[in-house]
Amino acid sequence: MKLSTLLTSAALALGVAGGAYADAHEKTKVGFVFVGPVGDGGWTYEHNQGRLAVEKEFGDAVETVFVESVAEGPDSERVMTQMALDGADLIFTTSFGYMDPTINIAAKFPDVKFEHATGYKRADNVSTYSARFYEGRAIQGHIAGKMTKSNIIGYIGSFPIPEVIRGINSAYIHAKKVNPDVEFKIVWAYTWFDPAKEADAAKVLIEQGADVILQHTDSTAPQAAAQEAGNVITFGQASDMAQYAPSPRVSSIIDNWAPYYIARTKAVMDGTWESKDTWDGIGAGMVSIGEISDAVPADVKEEALALKASIADGSYHPFTGPLKKQDGSDFLAEGETADDGTLAGMNFYVEGIKGDIPK
Amino acid sequence: MDLSVINPVLFVAGFLVAATPLIFAALGELVVERSGVLNLGVEGMMIIGAICGFATAVETGSPILGFFAAAVGGAVLSLLFAFLTQITLANQVASGLALTLFGLGFSALLGQRYVGVKPPRLAEVNFGPLHDIPVLGPVLFSHDIILYLGLVLVAAVWAGLKFTRAGLVLRAVGENHDAAHALGYKVVRIRTLAIMFGGACAGLGGAYISLIRVPQWTEGMTAGVGWIALALVVFASWKPWRLLLGAYLFGGITQLQLNLQGAGVAIPVEYLAMSPYVITILVLVVLSADKNAAPASLGRTFHASS
Amino acid sequence: MVRLEKRPQPSRAFSWATPILAVIATMIFGGLLFAALGKDPVASIQTIFWEPLFGDFAFYYRPQLLIKGAPLVLIAIGLSLGFKAGIWNIGAEGQYIMGAIFGAAAGLAFYPTQSVFIFPLMVVAGAFGGWIWAMIPAVLKVRFGTNEILVSLMLVYVAEQFLASMSLGLLKNPEGFGFPGSRNLQQYASAHNGELIAGSGMHWGVAAALIAVIFAYVLLTRHRLGFAIRVTGQAPKAARFSGVNPTRLVLFCMGVSGLLAGLAGLFEVAGPAGQITIDFNVGYGFTAIIVAFLGRLHPIGILLAGGLLALTYIGGDIAQSQLGLPAAAIQVFQGMLLFFLLAFDLFTQFRLRFGQAEVI
Numbered sequence A: 001m002k003l004s005t006l007l008t009s010a011a012l013a014l015g016v017a018g019g020a021y022a023d024a025h026e027k028t029k030v031g032f033v034f035v036g037p038v039g040d041g042g043w044t045y046e047h048n049q050g051r052l053a054v055e056k057e058f059g060d061a062v063e064t065v066f067v068e069s070v071a072e073g074p075d076s077e078r079v080m081t082q083m084a085l086d087g088a089d090l091i092f093t094t095s096f097g098y099m100d101p102t103i104n105i106a107a108k109f110p111d112v113k114f115e116h117a118t119g120y121k122r123a124d125n126v127s128t129y130s131a132r133f134y135e136g137r138a139i140q141g142h143i144a145g146k147m148t149k150s151n152i153i154g155y156i157g158s159f160p161i162p163e164v165i166r167g168i169n170s171a172y173i174h175a176k177k178v179n180p181d182v183e184f185k186i187v188w189a190y191t192w193f194d195p196a197k198e199a200d201a202a203k204v205l206i207e208q209g210a211d212v213i214l215q216h217t218d219s220t221a222p223q224a225a226a227q228e229a230g231n232v233i234t235f236g237q238a239s240d241m242a243q244y245a246p247s248p249r250v251s252s253i254i255d256n257w258a259p260y261y262i263a264r265t266k267a268v269m270d271g272t273w274e275s276k277d278t279w280d281g282i283g284a285g286m287v288s289i290g291e292i293s294d295a296v297p298a299d300v301k302e303e304a305l306a307l308k309a310s311i312a313d314g315s316y317h318p319f320t321g322p323l324k325k326q327d328g329s330d331f332l333a334e335g336e337t338a339d340d341g342t343l344a345g346m347n348f349y350v351e352g353i354k355g356d357i358p359k
Numbered sequence B: 001m002d003l004s005v006i007n008p009v010l011f012v013a014g015f016l017v018a019a020t021p022l023i024f025a026a027l028g029e030l031v032v033e034r035s036g037v038l039n040l041g042v043e044g045m046m047i048i049g050a051i052c053g054f055a056t057a058v059e060t061g062s063p064i065l066g067f068f069a070a071a072v073g074g075a076v077l078s079l080l081f082a083f084l085t086q087i088t089l090a091n092q093v094a095s096g097l098a099l100t101l102f103g104l105g106f107s108a109l110l111g112q113r114y115v116g117v118k119p120p121r122l123a124e125v126n127f128g129p130l131h132d133i134p135v136l137g138p139v140l141f142s143h144d145i146i147l148y149l150g151l152v153l154v155a156a157v158w159a160g161l162k163f164t165r166a167g168l169v170l171r172a173v174g175e176n177h178d179a180a181h182a183l184g185y186k187v188v189r190i191r192t193l194a195i196m197f198g199g200a201c202a203g204l205g206g207a208y209i210s211l212i213r214v215p216q217w218t219e220g221m222t223a224g225v226g227w228i229a230l231a232l233v234v235f236a237s238w239k240p241w242r243l244l245l246g247a248y249l250f251g252g253i254t255q256l257q258l259n260l261q262g263a264g265v266a267i268p269v270e271y272l273a274m275s276p277y278v279i280t281i282l283v284l285v286v287l288s289a290d291k292n293a294a295p296a297s298l299g300r301t302f303h304a305s306s
Numbered sequence C: 001m002v003r004l005e006k007r008p009q010p011s012r013a014f015s016w017a018t019p020i021l022a023v024i025a026t027m028i029f030g031g032l033l034f035a036a037l038g039k040d041p042v043a044s045i046q047t048i049f050w051e052p053l054f055g056d057f058a059f060y061y062r063p064q065l066l067i068k069g070a071p072l073v074l075i076a077i078g079l080s081l082g083f084k085a086g087i088w089n090i091g092a093e094g095q096y097i098m099g100a101i102f103g104a105a106a107g108l109a110f111y112p113t114q115s116v117f118i119f120p121l122m123v124v125a126g127a128f129g130g131w132i133w134a135m136i137p138a139v140l141k142v143r144f145g146t147n148e149i150l151v152s153l154m155l156v157y158v159a160e161q162f163l164a165s166m167s168l169g170l171l172k173n174p175e176g177f178g179f180p181g182s183r184n185l186q187q188y189a190s191a192h193n194g195e196l197i198a199g200s201g202m203h204w205g206v207a208a209a210l211i212a213v214i215f216a217y218v219l220l221t222r223h224r225l226g227f228a229i230r231v232t233g234q235a236p237k238a239a240r241f242s243g244v245n246p247t248r249l250v251l252f253c254m255g256v257s258g259l260l261a262g263l264a265g266l267f268e269v270a271g272p273a274g275q276i277t278i279d280f281n282v283g284y285g286f287t288a289i290i291v292a293f294l295g296r297l298h299p300i301g302i303l304l305a306g307g308l309l310a311l312t313y314i315g316g317d318i319a320q321s322q323l324g325l326p327a328a329a330i331q332v333f334q335g336m337l338l339f340f341l342l343a344f345d346l347f348t349q350f351r352l353r354f355g356q357a358e359v360i
Helices: A002-024 A043-061 A074-085 A096-108 A133-147 A162-178 A195-207 A221-229 A258-270 A298-312 A340-344 B008-034 B042-060 B063-087 B092-110 B128-132 B136-140 B145-163 B165-175 B177-182 B187-213 B225-235 B240-262 B269-287 C012-036 C041-049 C058-084 C092-108 C118-144 C148-168 C204-222 C224-234 C236-241 C246-270 C284-294 C299-323 C327-344
Strands: A028-033 A062-067 A090-093 A113-117 A126-131 A152-157 A183-188 A212-215 A233-238 A249-255 A277-280 A287-290 A330-332 C002-006 C350-354
Touching: A028 A043, A028 A074, A028 A258, A043 A062, A043 A233, A043 A249, A043 A258, A062 A074, A062 C299, A074 A090, A074 A096, A074 C058, A074 C299, A090 A096, A090 A258, A096 A113, A096 A126, A113 A258, A133 A162, A133 A212, A133 A233, A133 A249, A133 A287, A133 A298, A152 A162, A152 A195, A162 A183, A162 A340, A183 A195, A183 B240, A195 A212, A195 A221, A195 B008, A195 B187, A195 B240, A212 A221, A221 A233, B008 B042, B008 B136, B008 B145, B008 B165, B008 B187, B008 B225, B008 B240, B042 B063, B042 B092, B042 B187, B042 B225, B063 B092, B063 B187, B063 C327, B092 C284, B092 C327, B128 B136, B145 B165, B145 B187, B145 B240, B165 B177, B165 B187, B177 B187, B187 B225, B225 B240, B225 B269, B225 C148, B240 B269, B269 C118, B269 C148, C012 C041, C012 C299, C012 C327, C041 C299, C058 C092, C058 C204, C058 C224, C058 C246, C058 C284, C058 C299, C092 C118, C092 C148, C092 C246, C092 C284, C118 C148, C118 C246, C204 C224, C204 C246, C204 C299, C224 C236, C224 C246, C236 C246, C246 C284, C284 C299, C284 C327, C299 C327
Parallel strands: A028 A062, A028 A090, A090 A113, A113 A126, A126 A277, A152 A183, A152 A212, A212 A233, A233 A249
Antiparallel strands: A249 A287, C002 C350
């Protein structure tokens, strides 16, 4: 028993060294760990598009590998280890639940670089990255506030987590700004993925008078429901969903991981990679705004594009005071902008949104 | 909170649609279980139906052909289960689970090219003036043909089981396969046909999700409806009309909780989502007084020599 | 004319040969599938079956087989006792979840106190969680005669919703920036089910699985209760005459299977997984049903079947990464393996007879 243990640890050490050798390989090897199938048409699909962009950019200089539908927990640790053992130089782990596994495995392979999406734990060889989707939500909110006739905007959330709450607040603030009478109806689907339930949620919101549907779930089900109902507008989520343009889909928020993945792969190739926290938005191109269709009046479209430009160049922050929290307490003073820490852990609605966040 | 925003007419019309995939899948399983076979592969057959229907509808432009293909696809997959459990006498629970695993994987392979594609739409049936009747019009006369087919099928299964000779034989096989065999009925053949019927129905239910209710194709999109269908059969105590009622109840609970959320009522979503299952268990307990509710041979393997 | 004739005794030779035949058949058909997808069939099969056991990095994958296989074996052993007696607990997934929740909650209640008593307490709590969840269908069956297949299946969905509620509510990590999921027990020394020997993959769950195999083997071959289980499964009426109490047997079999599933959940959440999250359960409870049948409900068979399934999971992930096979193809491949194993089992119980049936 003792001997075999010794052998095992020796071999593991060798394996780690093997990872180091990989640097000398001609090809840079990039691994991707996906939480869903690449055919989910949403979150994982877009990450896979980013992977394909890396292949296209560097051609024969890189080799990419991926494993899809990897459960969070020990399965993900095994897949990461396997990629590292096989000589990966850089591994992207693309789900929040991979956070602790990524940190664990990164500690065993100090020469392999890891990139964890949407988390908050870093190490010398672990970077984190996420997208400021709330910037896109601000533009959606603006268009929604201008275009709603019933003054009721429906919002489909997945689970009540900071990422989703942040998006609701951002959309609400900007809808309210252009339309003081606007009201948000929020429905939680309590699932990451159940197209039929998303369709139901959209139908219910439409039946209850909403003529704009915003969604924080990735299927096209709400688009189809809106099309059937008529006179309802929607926004694409995760991917462009252009097959529903020009109406009901009037614009979209697209997860565009390609620029980041290309830049980080390049950094590994050049030997300039270092651990950092990236939270990019429209400016850096991580969040793309899909084409605003002709269903939107020209003046509204112009305003929306101006808003987009001001967010992109940093002259405007979607969370700028004065803002109060739902309970009436102060959130941001006049001209103050929310810091990233507050945004990352946002667990309250801003003033004016009705209803409670489910506990 | 403002409950007046919930429009009862639209609410009812909504859950008629939401319940339809369940009705198909559960009705098929009901017939299978009445013949004494427990097929836990409903989810797998549904998802195969969903992709067969979707692909065919997209390629031919005809949703009706899509539904036809979905039924065929579901039935063909169910033949695999029939072969395992009826010919090679494998355990039904394990075979059903394997069927679901296989179906989920195989559908994903078939569907690789169809992610992000928009399928052709099936129009509502034109009822002319009936559609304009207040209340009844939107509730009863504003749906697609498949939804009505589901209702007709419920009636047909009920009548078929109760009044026809075939139904009698099917029930006899489900109650006591040895006795049925002794009477000269072809147990294996009857069960195979029942399993295929179940597969076709599950396929239709799956296609209803991918072509009408959602409509789109993504891997694993049936998201557990097949398992709810299994619960529903028990809930209905193997009776078609109760199954219809149960499907509306199950579909209605989801619709209701979404409606309540929209109206601003703070409800514990997880606990409401549990409720159909808890209710099913309670129904089982209540039904237990009636010892004849479940087919007596359910899940037992039959071989002529044993 | 081909017909089946029941063997007087299950064939020993075939009970060993059929799994091998099934694996070979799966390799052939799976190879065809992979070839149809444009991949090298030989390389694919080799990656799935050979790489984890004897490849360059087998030193890493072999321990992983233990980690992946242990919960499957632990749960399947419990289920097999009931299955042998004709008691169908198919809700192990729910019992696994409840075991994890109860166990993790017991540990987290004492956070951040360090004490040697915390882990044993968690083990007890986890076992209790699984046991009590299995007792619901058991008691309902005994008291009202309800069908345990359906009740235990329904309770899986109830447990899943409960899990979501716990991850977002009571057990949510207060320092987790509002994200769902509990504290990580790997970072709480007293509650951590770590490796007993570094790099070996052996944690308490693996040890428990091996003990369960031995326990079940002894129970079934040496103990009166094992006899009662076998007799009840084969001839319920005869069992009653020989003094078997069916009520007690139901409570025992359901209880043991729930308890073991609960333990599997606890060892997983305290060890390899680390935390309670919305997606904590990955289907071990359902896969274990398949493992139980693949192992022919025999403790040693289950051990081997658990290992085989773990192998295809691990090898499948390697094949995805190295050869670009889609995950769906691996799923289909596993489905095939199960089909062949189930179908070929026929030959242990029956033999083929060619020619006209004798007239009796």
